[in-house]
Amino acid sequence: MPPMLEQYVQLRDQYADHLLLFQVGDFYEAFGEDAERLSRLLGITLTHKTSKDFTTPMAGIPIRALDPHVEKLLHLGTKVAIADQLEEPGGGLVHRNVTQLLTPGTLTEERLLSPDENYLGAVATGDGYALALLDVSTGEFKCALLTSRSALYDELSKHRPRELLLSPELKDNPVLYAEFQARFPIMFSETRFEAEECDQALLGQFGRIPDYLENMALRRACGAALMYASFAQQGQLTMVTRLTRFDPGAHMHLPESTLNALEVFKPNSAGSLTLLDVLSETRTSGGKRRLRAWLRQPLLDEGLIAARLQAVEDLMKQSVARNKIRSQLYRAHDLERLSARVSTGRATPREVAALARTLELLPELQEALQGFSGLLQDLKSRLGDLPEAVALIRAALVEDPPIKLSEGGLIRDGFNADLDALRQEALDGRTWMANLEQIERSRTGIGNLKVSYNQVFGYYLEVTSAHFSKIPDDYHQIATLKDRARFVRPDIRNRERQISRAETAAMALENEVFQHLRDELKTHAEHLSLLASAFSDLDVLCTLAEVAAEHHWIKPSLSSELRLHQARHPVVEKNLGENFIPNDALMHPSRHLLVITGPNMAGKSTYLRMVALCALLHQVGSFVPAETAQLPLFDAIHTRIGASDDLAGGRSTFMVEMTELASILHTATPRSLIILDEVGRGTSTLDGLAIAWSSLEHLQVLGAYTLYATHYFELTHLESKLPGVVNLHVAAQEEAGGLVFYHQVMEGAASESYGVSVAKLAGLPSGVTDRADRLLRSFRAREQEQYHEAMRRLSTLEVSRLTPLEALKALHDLQMLLHAGEPS
Ligand SMILES: Nc1ncnc2c1ncn2[C@@H]1O[C@H](COP(=O)(O)OP(=O)(O)OP(=O)(O)O)[C@@H](O)[C@H]1O
Known part of the structure; x- marks a missing residue:
């Protein structure tokens, strides 16, 4: 087997329940049975890799088309492992390793996520049902203990996890497992639920086990979710800084059947509207998620309801301030997800720039909230700005940085003197190269002499055969084509090396400077996540005010x-x-x-x-x-x-x-x-x-x-x-x-x-409705007759003269009379 395939097989075995996509140049490839699977799932062509006496099926996806294919694979219930080339191809086998594990419930890549919450759920039993819900795209982690299976189903359908982990006692019960699968058509994945390991995972993540996790089942569910997500994120779970325990009883109880019947999130017939659609005036993705959360969990606390209503009323009345806030929020990026990306140190240059743009909205938001009281005043104080972070990002990054760090060109000129010097050196080299053609044409008198570049030779001089006599002595021929020849000169090689050295060093330094920037931003992760939450609350309150104003809704009051x-x-x-x-x-x-x-x-x-x-x-x-x-x-x-x-x-x-x-x-x-x-x-x-x-x-x-x-x-x-x-x-x-x-x-x-009249409206054939009309009249007449006859017989019955047997028979006859008769 060729060495590259040996490398492939080794990685594939390491991530056995994932489909491994293995970078080979500009493609992600799969080989062998995985290639057949990939080709089947995505409908892409299956080819063969052949070398000497070895051949194996191969299927590949161009790197630039990766996202839609991964989306499809995840949707089809396939987990994906991405193995990237970790060094530039040179002489031998390129070093590769798995850089991303993608499963529906553990995604953090903005481009693969929908704006909704993206929960991974874990369920364990013991003293009820323990449920853990972890959204690694925002760092939200919460758990609850449910007393019945129907309460568990209610919570699961409210939170709609994208992937579910069931403890062995649930998964190994075929009836229960089938029931879960029928109710929740999502990905079910395997992980360990051993109590000791789960406790270790919690300790590792939070440094201690919170007191409210006294229940073993809760610790198992939370620990299992952590272990699974940590594996998928390859240990990078720094966005998860808090675990909260929620009490389903602290909110209005809204069973799944109620949410469905009231069409809160899901319409009963395709294409019709839901309550969420009527309220869909949110301006941010975080706001949209928060609105869903509020709708899922209406409050029981009078004070909190009154505070929200007051804020909605204030925002409704102050339309200028409201519009200002909403137009600022419209420009905000998904701060919850950005802060999670920052906390794991995975934010791309473009995401960091988006973070700065979002943080720059804070002063104006605070100003717009000036003069409000209650909840809105609280929000103003929660929206504390971060001028130093903004200044740092602005100073370091160019206006519109690339998505990928590897594309380079993200650090602003003037931010780092060493980087400036390297860039200047590369620029000088390139300018020298750019001028070379003109200089050599004048020097040699060859009017069509060209300076070109290709991957194999690097820079070279090209002269057509008509001018071979004018070729100076310092040109060394490196290639001969039909009607032309290619040459180099030692100083061209030196310049080329200088450019390449300077550009490689500049790229490495950019990387370093950006890492440093990310580390610096990481120190604000906690503040960013609080800010994100305040953004979402503000967005929902403004949304409720906007809807109230637009549709002429009124403020309700509390009463018995x-x-x-x-x-x-x-x-x-x-x-x-x-x-x-x-x-x-x-x-x-x-x-x-x-x-x-x-x-x-x-x-x-x-x-x-x-x-x-x-x-x-x-x-x-x-x-x-x-x-x-x-x-x-x-x-x-x-x-x-x-x-x-x-x-x-x-x-x-x-x-x-x-x-x-x-x-x-x-x-x-x-x-x-x-x-x-x-x-x-x-x-x-x-x-x-x-x-x-x-x-x-x-x-x-x-x-x-x-x-x-x-x-x-x-x-x-x-x-x-x-x-x-x-x-x-x-x-x-x-x-x-x-x-x-x-x-x-x-x-x-x-x-x-009016049942028959409605049937007429619905367009039943007139013959059928006419007959139904006649039947209805006859049913009613018969009913009346039977009723009167029964009454007559009952009133004439001499009860005191009847034996018990006769009384029973009389009762039976009456009953028969009331039920008797078919319509004529
Ligand atoms: N208050 C209203 N104003 C205007 N149109 C209404 C109103 N209430 C209902 N409708 C219309 O009547 C249609 C039927 O309403 P609905 O389903 O509530 O009737 P229903 O009495 O429950 O019928 P059924 O007994 O067949 O279930 C609705 O789809 C709507 O178009």
Whole structure:
């Protein structure tokens, strides 16, 4: 095997679960089976490397086209190891080593990352489920202990890790492992979870094990994440300076089903909008991530909510200051990621320049925040500028430095005297070379003499055969072509060596100066990460103010009652504009369970979601889409909306519905907001009605604020039976041209369900709808008849004369009567 392939095989075996891309000149190559795999995955040509008696498959990617290919490989679930040439090719085998390991959850390369968080997740069990979440692109590292698997799934789907590590007790359980894989179609990777090694990893990273990691499972999850990321980053985890433990109970409980039903992040149908889309006015990538985090975790603390609302109100009113801040933020680069890159000493010259440009915004941001109080004043003090860092970068780097250090030309003239001298020397040499052609033409009288350069000979003189007689003695011929010859001279060789020596030394010195600059910036890493966090908070507050101003949202106030006047569903309103009909909502302890009826398409679901979204926005600290709004503090929003099945999870529509209902009934407290849309629809009418009825009775006793939309008219009877239950309906009317929806929510139950009318609107064939109309009339007539007949028989029954057996038979007959009969 040729020595280069031996080198390849050695590295490949060292990083066995990665696909090794091996630099050979301007290409990254793979050989053997890996080449076949690469060619299959990327659809690129498979060739062969042949030397003497050896041949092997080979596939390669040009270096300049690496990123899109790596992106595709990661997307296909393949980890990538990049081995670079670490020295200029010379005589023998070039020294190569792995310089980057790329896995979806441990990326730091800006160009491969999306603006969202990029978490690596690790889960271990013992006393519940321990979850660690590490984003090495920003240095964020947090963990939590979850009491149930569904709580773990909720957190995982909220944080959407790109890669997951499962401890052996989870991974080795085929049923559990399959369930994880079905729920989270991401990369699952292997690492060690041994307690002792995990503790060592934590000690190595933080110098001590934080007190709040008393739980072994937490330490295993955190340690495993650290060990895995550290391997991928080849020990460079300096961006991870803090580990926080978060308490899912410290925030409003928002199960995955609620986030999905309310379409907070993900639309239910492709192409439609989400709440995040309506709020997507952030100006920075960090702000976008922070907004997602706030939406994931609405607050429970009145004081914090009030502080955010106050800041949003101040920024909304001060539109000049707000616009100024937003236009500054627009120019900011992703400070969170830049600070992580700086802390690992990996920032590229261009990233360092971007850092300076971002830090230069600080004085203006501080000025714009002048005169604000509360949270905004705090933010102003968190935005302390770093003039010395900016001055250093500005003095050292050219205005627009290259991405790669190896491209050179990044250090400004005048910054380092030695570098200036080397550059001058190289320049002198090149000027000498540039003038040489003219000088030699005059000296020899050869008008077409040329000075050229190529990789093999370096600089040389070229003379065509017509002028061979004029060639001076000091020219030494080095090559003869058909009609010309090439020459050198000792002084040309000397100059060439001088240029090359000076340029190589200048490059090395630039490298050194830049390393020094990076080391200097590293000392500000902590400050930079705090600044980054302040930027993100400021961006989100400005975003909430901007949205409030643009869409005429108002500041909600805290109350024990839920009182919305002329409220709108923010997403549906964005689609419908002025055609959206606002509605009121009123709930208090003696009106805490609203049963909403009305035809299909009337707007029941929209109304339910509208109330829930207002509650969620309030606790995020946002204004809400209404004319006035008073809202209680909810500890959770539970929803059971729509029919969805979980084919991957192997559960039918009804099973999903019942599982979600069970979880709501078990976990809801009197302080929860519950939204139920047509519960019980997935089974037979009577079973469904019975389940819905008893669930409502349960919630009525619990006292939780509940909105329940239904087509079961029987449930409207609950209003007269149970205190706290109130009927509402969404207005619609049959008119000459068909059914008209008013989308207006009114007191009282609906009089009809208009199902057949809606079917007509939907375009069912008229023959079918006419027959349905007749059937409906006959069902109703029959129902009435049976009901009256049953009543008549019951009232004439002489109960005191019946034997127990006769009484039972009479009851049975009555029942048969009520269920009897097919329509004619
Ligand atoms: N307040 C409103 N103003 C204007 N249009 C509305 C309003 N509410 C709902 N709509 C429109 O009506 C459509 C149907 O609304 P929604 O899904 O809420 O009805 P629904 O009563 O829950 O129907 P179903 O019983 O079939 O689930 C929405 O997509 C929207 O276009």
